[in-house]
Amino acid sequence: MNKLLATLIAGFFAAGAFAQATPATPAKPATPAVAATPAAPATAATPATPAAAAQAAKAEVKHDAKAAKEEKKEEKKTSKKAAKEAKADKKAGEAK
DSSP states (O other): OHHHHHHHHHHHHHHHHHHHHOOOOOOOOOOSSOOOOOOOOOOOOOOOSHHHHHHHHHHHHHHHHHHHHHHHHHHHHHHHHHHHHHHHHHHHHOOO
């Protein structure tokens, strides 16, 4: 029985020794791929031109709205005047 156990233990020992994986390659320290280049000098910011166009468009819209308002005001005034005249004519027609 001792021989049998000794043989089994030796077999497992040998199998364990041969079953070990090969050691991994050692890790290499990180090195930069290329040497660092100096940063480019900063350039001055250019003003945005669409803002000027937007302001012009806004002013034009404002002007158009003002003109429309004036037009509406004049139309109301003339229609009131016409209604007043019609009323006066009607009264004059009744008085005769």
